[in-house]
Amino acid sequence: MKRFKNKKILMLILVLALTLVAFTGCGNSNKVEDSNEKVETKDEKSVYPLEIEDQFKNKVTIKKKPERIVSLAPSHTEILFSLGLGDKIVGVTSFCDYPEEAKEKDKIGDYEGINIEKVIELEPDLVVQYGKGDEGINNKIKEAGIPIVSFEPESIDEVIDTINKIGKITGKEEEAKNITEDMKSKKDAIVDKVKDADTVKVFYEVWHDPLTAAGPGSFMDELINLAGGENIAKDAEGEYPNFDQEQLIERNPDIYLAAKDTEDKTVESIKTRPGYEAINAIRNDKVYLLEPNIVSRPGPRIVEALELVAKTLHPDLFE
Structure with a gap:
């Protein structure tokens, strides 16, 4: 009887010990998951501030992920929309008519030039322009604390590079990669068709x-x-x-x-x-x-x- 009682107590201790190990294991697992989540969050935050160099060798610091973007060219507006950034665009030129949603955005310029006061009033955290732009306007935008990047692609490869650069700046690298890979594939197919x-x-x-x-x-x-x-x-x-x-x-x-x-x-x-x-x-x-x-x-x-x-x-x- 005593042996049976001792055995029963031993079994109870063993069950408690296993339960404690399992509980501790779950606790450690949660801590690992929590730790991973913190690392991922830290990695995401570490992307910004982001230092980039635009096509004209201007070094620009993007302090945070752009949430309000102004485009100063129809081609750049198309790039931004293709990256899924339509809801982030707050201003475009009157020539920006594709896709259809671009026509609904606030207009910040036309053939007479850019309305710099309107640009600043929109409080963008990124301005994307075509070419070097006007030095006076560029300086006013910078003085307002707004980062401005400049691109003027003149070849398919340069367009692809511009899309990837804008994708990196806006946190849309994966989308940019998908778009540009598709462009390369279609280009190769067309060139192959006419080669002979x-x-x-x-x-x-x-x-x-x-x-x-x-x-x-x-x-x-x-x-x-x-x-x-x-x-x-x-x-x-x-x-x-x-x-x-x-x-x-x-x-x-x-x-x-x-x-x-x-x-x-x-x-x-x-x-x-x-x-x-x-x-x-x-x-x-x-x-x-x-x-x-x-x-x-x-x-x-x-x-x-x-x-x-x-x-x-x-x-x-x-x-």
């Missing part, structure tokens, strides 16, 4: 008075090359040079491209210009007007622009 096609001579009209071409270094020059064309202005001086009519007629493009950027610009208005009747593109009815918002904006839709140019140069390959 006969090269055609192309002229791209940026403006008609004075006649201005897409020259070397412009993103349209790259799109023409990737799409299986030869830009007849490839050796001109500058990205958007004046191009005289005599030179145009002499180089005799097979295809004449322009953006439908004004109501009075039509295929017929181009074809009936004095002297143009000697150009192959005119004689063979190869004048095409392209959607300006696609072919004029170096943003997420630049691969759509590549496809549009490729289909225009080699329509038989895309039937």
Whole structure:
């Protein structure tokens, strides 16, 4: 009886000991989880302040994750929306019309310039502009304590880099990676489709008075090359040079491209210009007007622009 009682007591002690171990184990597990949560939170917070360098080598400190963003260019507005930042955008230019939601945002400028007072009034914690911008305006924005970053991509690779940079600045790196990987894949597919096609001579009209071409270094020059064309202005001086009519007629493009950027610009208005009747593109009815918002904006839709140019140069390959 005594042995049975001692055994019973021993079993009770053992059960209590196991229970205590299990309880302690659960406690340690919770502590580990809590510890991990704290580490993750610390890591998330450690991203900001974030020091970055924009395309013009300006070193900019982003103190916190941007919650109020102003875009000073349609292409940048498209990038921000593509990253899922539409609800963070508080100001855009009057030219920012894509996607549709962009039209509902407060307007901070138009063709006459940027309303700097309006920009500051919106209290953004990030301004994204195209090109170097105006030094006076840049200084006023900085004096207001607002970080400003500048990008001016002129190639598909530079657009991809800009999207990734803006993604990093805004905490949308994963979204930026997905977008840019998709862009690369589509670009490669288009280039592969036209790689064996006969090269055609192309002229791209940026403006008609004075006649201005897409020259070397412009993103349209790259799109023409990737799409299986030869830009007849490839050796001109500058990205958007004046191009005289005599030179145009002499180089005799097979295809004449322009953006439908004004109501009075039509295929017929181009074809009936004095002297143009000697150009192959005119004689063979190869004048095409392209959607300006696609072919004029170096943003997420630049691969759509590549496809549009490729289909225009080699329509038989895309039937």
